[in-house]
Amino acid sequence: MNESSEPSLFSDLGLPASLLKALNDVGYESATPIQAAAIPPMLEGKDVLGQAQTGTGKTAAFALPILTHVDVKIRHPQALVLTPTRELAIQVAEAFQKYAAHIKDFHVSPIYGGQNYDGQLRLLKRGIHVVVGTPGRVMDHLRRGTLNLDALKTLVLDEADEMLRMGFIDDVKWILEQTPPTRQMALFSATMPKPIRRIADRYLKDPITIMMKSQTATAERIRQRYWMIAGTHKMDALTRILEVEDFDGMLVFVRTKTATIEIAERLEARGFSCAPLNGDIPQNQRERTVERLKKGAVDVIVATDVAARGLDVDRLSHVINYDVPYDTESYIHRIGRTGRAGRVGDAIIFVAPRERRMLRDIEAATRQTIERMELPTSDDVNNQRIERFKQRITDTIASDQLDIFRNMVLQYQVETEVEAIDVAAALAQLAHGDAPFLLPKDAPYREPDFKRSREKGRSNAVARDFNSNLSRYRIEVGRADGLSPKNIVGAIANEAGISSRYIGHIQIEREYSTVDLPADLPDDVMAILTKLRVAGKPMRISADKGSGPDRGSKTNRPNKPHREARKQSFSVKEFGTKKAKKAKKVKKDKKGKVKG
16 A cells, blocks of 8 residues: 555544544644554454555554543553564653543553652553663563553564564564454554565565655755754744845745744744745635745744645745644645746754654655755854844945935934944934844854764664773673574663663673673763663663773774673573584583583
């Protein structure tokens, strides 16, 4: 099944009134393609296999059907959503809470590593209708018997390919085996590598397959840039761009109807000629707004995708994606509003760190590199303000309508003996008002190295920086517990927020393991590490005083990355392979257990 090019209304998808009211409260106008395709079959109880990129609206695609079927009287989890990271788990849980605003006594909770067990146990005991969790922590609760899935109706795997990349697929398979066979299942993934496809073939029952195909062509005469959101509020960034960019007409895209009004009002307050455009505005008023834009009475329109559909105004020189679009095709439609009739257009997109993957998808879909944009500095803005002020003086002098004011100023000078320059400065202050004319100097901040993060493709990259000195740490879990290097990497990178580039050599022994990590780990990170569990057991990590990294060699140089360590270490499953047997002989007792 592929998405339709026509936007669908949520009211046409069979959702209950309580959910439609919540969607209206947050200003959602129409369903995204993945939502329009996935919601109806999920409402019918069918399994769904969806391939769609990050930012396409997948959360609502599975959350709304789940909420439709939840029985708040049953105080056990009726839906389980597995996510690769704790950040995504929190984000999905917040989305459930937002959509369930008019469902009384509904409870949802994120469950992830690094979070206190006591708080999670209290919530589970009180009764949760939807659990959103990372595989490791969900598996721990299932093994402890503190998470009961007997009442489970729906299971969702969100961003399955990310779980594969982070080494969680074995955990996911184990969790799937613990769920009731009658449960409905939905699997969403940006890509479909073979391991994900095998999971879909094994665990999904006659699924409805949804493939979100993207347009690949875009206007060649459109200059595309992105600004990485860092250190400056989006509204302040938009204001700076409006002040510095040389534009004729501008279209600013946002996701919700309420945002169109809020942003338009704030821009008007900052002196820009601006108007909102959304589906709630009467058609005749929308037509007047577009006509004002064409005539130059309005310079900036803040719009939703639906309201701007079919908008064709030659003077639109810039398109700003204030909010990242739901999918690549929406982006292509948006920027197509500029660069019309052979003119050169400009498209700028604001990208948050968690939306980096969507930027890569857009580049792939448009087959163009989107260049990084440096936000105008306060000096850039101030220089533009000064130049505009000077130009206004020149234009006013040229108007030849100064006689009455010239006479008044001369009369004032005679009466007060004030210098002409001081009179002019006072008049300029009166005309400008009390607001500061110039921006203060920018506070220094270091923008993240976005280019490097994009090249590495790490959604779990963190802002922390460590030195290159590595120390060896001991973990009280080993080969006898079924531990493998990927379990260690996944737990540390996901739960403690340490990028995998800071994880060095990993050695798996029978009763314990060692891993090389930065020597300058702060106390808060160590506190998280000490509480982590891998392979269902507490790590109990501590500094290994017996030896340092590289066993006394250059300690200021990181060890081989964890991928190398994976090649050098073996899990208990791997000891049955020929490769493992050649690498290490294993003695077993009569019951087949590995001897020391």
